Structures are given as structure tokens and as C-alpha cells.
Amino acid sequence: MNDLFLRALARQPVERTPVWFMRQAGRCLPAYREERKEHGFLDLVRNPESAARITALPLEYFPVDALVLFQDLSTPFEAAGLDVELRPGVGPVVLPPWSGLEDAARLEAFDPRQRLDFVLEAIRLLRQRHELPVIGFVGAPFTLCSYLCDGPRESRLAQLRAFMIRRPEAWDRLASFWVDHLADFAIAQYEAGAGAIQIFDSWSGVLDPELYSERVLPYSTALLTQLAHAGVPTIHFGSAYQDLLPLIAKAGGDGVGVDWRTPLDVAWEAIGFDRAIQGNLDPAAILAGEEAAVRGARVVLDRAGGRPGHIFNLGHGLHPDSDPDVISAVIAAVRNSGLSAAS
């Protein structure tokens, strides 16, 4: 088994820097786009066989060191009794529209081992078939709940911030519901065979440090603490500017995933060298072609400086127009860099 990713996440020495890409099992792969001609996104997500097959699809194109589960952050919504529709360019939408975030009463408690077994089964299939770690994931409470709001992303995030400010008790009920259920779901993924769980707080970067500290940090901390107690290796990914990074790190995670706006060395210092770091090439560098992408990847590796605990990734998900050949070239650059550093 290739355990480079897991060893790097534990900050053990590795022969070379492990590499995977957020959204590697998706729209940038021609074989995936073929699948989508026949099947809806949510149908693929809900079928363990399809989800496992698509999760492993990247291996037909490039040699990543971990497989990130083909799933969606919104998957737990249906388990909680909500109907979900995926809209192009918008993301998951709850139907009928959520009538104000106050109605947490619409959420039904659920056992992820029953209601989300299709996810766990996909993980089991992957572990039988591949000698690579599987990365499961859940949304952080803030980012997950933004998908309960209606409208364009910027508007959703403003509505959620307003709700957290105006109704701290109602937000506490909502966020606490998700902390417990997401922890349960994440632990179930780990027990099904996932090597690590990534917690996606993809939109945390819209928060000022004070609001993050008061209304988001407690819930992300509670989630990550439950996972730590269960022995689950975690990556805490957030969009964050430099001043927010220490707070994201404070919430927990064996590793912290950082976006591209803070240079990796500056980010690592901000989160602390006692943590692993994942990132952080700009996804736009992949769109800019092989030469620019490889140059950008080398800058990231230089900034990591060969220190144990770096997992190479982008600072956000792969853009759908990313060319698999450019991704391959970036992986080759990361692999070669590791060999030369070890020599």
C-alpha cells in the first residue's frame, strides 16, 4: 500500500511529497464527462459502485497518492430529511426552499450507518480494489449550512453570517445538530476504511476573524475534537487569508489545507510547524498550461522546503477545464522534486 499521504499527514519523513487534487474525480476527466451523459450527478453519488468507479477514475490519467471520494458536501442533507437538487453553477439547493434558517426543526436525526451506507459501501469497495488511501470528507458546519440558504453564493454567505449574528441560539441548535451528525458520519467513513477525513470549510474566507472566533470556531473545534478522540486523521481545509489561518488551525486537524493566496511558507508559519500542511497551487495555474503549472508547482515545493508534513495539492478544486496532461506534468514535477531532495 502506498502510504506516503498518510505518513506525510502524520508528519513522518517521506521519500517524496505525496500529491492529490481536490475534485480530481470529476469534470476535468473525459471518462467522467462520458458517464455524465448517461447519469445524473446525484444518481452517481448515491450508487456505491458508480461512486467507487469514479473515485478511482483519475488513476487512468495520472498517478495520485490518494483517492478522494466522489461525493458531495450536501449528501447528509437528504439523510436529515431534506430534498436536494444540484444546479449547474449554483451548487446544491434545498427543496422546497428553506424558509429561514430558524427552522432547524425540519432536520431529522439520522444514523449515517443506515441512511448514508451507500457512501460507506463505496469506501469498502475502494479499499478492496486499490492500494491507495481513500480520503472521505464532510463539510464544516459553516460551509455546509451556507447551502441551506437560497441564491447566489455571495448572497447565501451573507444571509448565513447575518443569521449567526442575529440568532446565536438558533445558530447554536443548527450548528450543533450538524457537529454531532457530521462527526458520526466522518467516523463511520473512517471505520469503513477511509484513511483520513477532510473537513471542507471552503467559504470560511468570507468571515472576519472576530465572527469566525465567536460563531464558527466553537463548532469546527467540536467536530474536529470528536474526530481526534476517535483517532481519525483529519485535514482541515479552509479558504483563509493569513490572519484567519491561526484560527482555522486552532480549531484542529492533523493537517491544515490552505488556499493559494498565502505563500505556503508564510501559511505554514501562521498555522504552526507542528501541523501538516496541504496545498497550495492556484487552480488557475493548471489552466495556464504545462509550463506555468510546473513553474508554479516548483515555487510551492520550494516554499515547503522539504520539511516533513507537506501534502501537495491545489488551493481549491480543479477547474472543469483543467487538462489531464497538465495535471500529469505537475505530478511528475512533484515526484521528481522529491527524488532530487532525497538524493
Place this chain on the structure above:
Amino acid sequence: MNDLFLRALARQPVERTPVWFMRQAGRCLPAYREERKEHGFLDLVRNPESAARITALPLEYFPVDALVLFQDLSTPFEAAGLDVELRPGVGPVVLPPWSGLEDAARLEAFDPRQRLDFVLEAIRLLRQRHELPVIGFVGAPFTLCSYLCDGPRESRLAQLRAFMIRRPEAWDRLASFWVDHLADFAIAQYEAGAGAIQIFDSWSGVLDPELYSERVLPYSTALLTQLAHAGVPTIHFGSAYQDLLPLIAKAGGDGVGVDWRTPLDVAWEAIGFDRAIQGNLDPAAILAGEEAAVRGARVVLDRAGGRPGHIFNLGHGLHPDSDPDVISAVIAAVRNSGLSAAS
């Protein structure tokens, strides 16, 4: 004439902090929503009488210290020979779709005094009718050009970053075209009677400092320098985390508009106390109701500390669901705060 805004922008002492709101003349006003039942957005924008009337509409609800022109960043596209459609939740879209940013050849040189006279005429009407400064505006080259790309905002911005990295010469041609035409248009707005011009780099916050320095700073600097030479007072608004703020400030502007994520005192130190600052209440605070909004406004005023050169505003545009009564309460808080500081 109420010249508080202009004096604060020049960092002269003022009796109280001036206040206006980005998007104050728009969807949060019931009277505006009535107008929109009868007329399309672009029809209103293109008609000087309508644009002037809507620009002044906020005065029926709350006493702002400046009127920001009811217009759109994309207005100059049509003058350059492009067709534009406004899509809800997406923003302006160029039709037929821009076939790669390389085709700057599609842009026709234009004289804003002819092709955009409807904007200038709206400014002239406003100056005849109101004793308040009119704020004109243009997009910064980076933010404006993002609207030439297709797709959701995040995708547009990734495509534009990739283009800037991959094709620096083509980007130079495109950005230089806009620097010259935007400067010309902004100067024409000033000559028509605008008291100041705001340069909107609303999406600059997606750039890492290196890419901003190499591919964005030169063009924003060129634009702001042309305006400075023409004697036009300017506010340079960018979305920016703390590390990007000194670069935004370096590009120019008598004042720098900052978003809500960096506390105002920290932001002011980052841009330099020799510049005016505009901002920076989170627009979500307005959605959170009167008490939270007023509390947030007081925090911003405390951080400004009564130093000359602060213009109160939000850190981004007003959300469409903002309640005019809450906006009024915030304005009252800013006005009262100024009086108590002067006593």
C-alpha cells in the same frame, strides 16, 4: 453644498464622519423595485433621466452624504462594440460569448464623451438638482475584464488569472486598451460634475500578492496615475486581505476602500495613514437587524478613532434584502458619533 465626503477624502478635518453605501441606489429600495417592474435594468441605466432619478432615490429613505451613480461596471463594453446582457445572480454577460480573451481585436476604440454621454448627462442632471457630491465610477482593468469571461464568478476569475499568466502580451493589450478608455471615461465623468471617481476592483481578493504585483498593479497604477494627473479625486476599492492592502494602496487613490475582513484600524495601518480610508462594515450586519448593525457600525467608528480621512461605508455592496430602516439607524449612529467626538 454638503462637502463632508469630499473633505474627508482630502483628509481635511470634518464635523462628522461622512457616510454613503455601495449599491445604495438599487434593489434594497422599494421604490427601485417598483421601477424594475416596468423597466429592464439596462434600459434604466441607459436613460439619463431614469439614471439620475434612481441615483437620488436613497434620499427618500435616508440622509447619505454622497450620491453614487446608478450605473454598471459593464457599461463601457457596449461603447467598445460588445453586446451585453445582464443575468440575475451572474452579472453582465457578453454576447455572443467572448471566444477567448485573446480576441481583444473585437474591441473598438471609442470616445466616452460621445458613446457614453448618457452617463455624463445623468451626472449633469444630478448636479443641477442636488446639493450633494456625485460619485462616478469605473471598473479596475482586472475586475472589468473578468466580466468578459463566461460562467460562474469563481470560474471567470480563474480563467482570467490563467490568461494573465499564460498570455502576458495579450493581457497587456487588453488591459492597456481598458486603462486608456477607462481613464478617459472617468475624467469625462469628473468634468461632467462628479466630485470623485471610485475604481472598483471588487474581485482583486482572489489574487495572490505576486500575481497582483506582476499583472494587475501596473494597469491599476496606470489608470489611477492618469486620473491623478487630471486632478480627479479617487477612491480605489478592492476586495483584499491584509497582505494585499499595501499593494492596492501602492496602485494609487486618494482613498482606499477596504472590505470587512480586515479590522479598519489594521487596514488603515496597512494602506498608510497618509491616505483616506473608506469602509468597512460587513453588509451582513445590515441583514442582521438594527441592533447588530448599529453595534457593528460603532466598532468601525471606534477603530477609525476620529482620525481625519475616514468615510463610512460597507465593506461591499448592500445586499438586496437590506432594510432601509436599518440603514437609517446606521446613518444615525454615524452622525451621532461624529457630534459626540466634536463636543
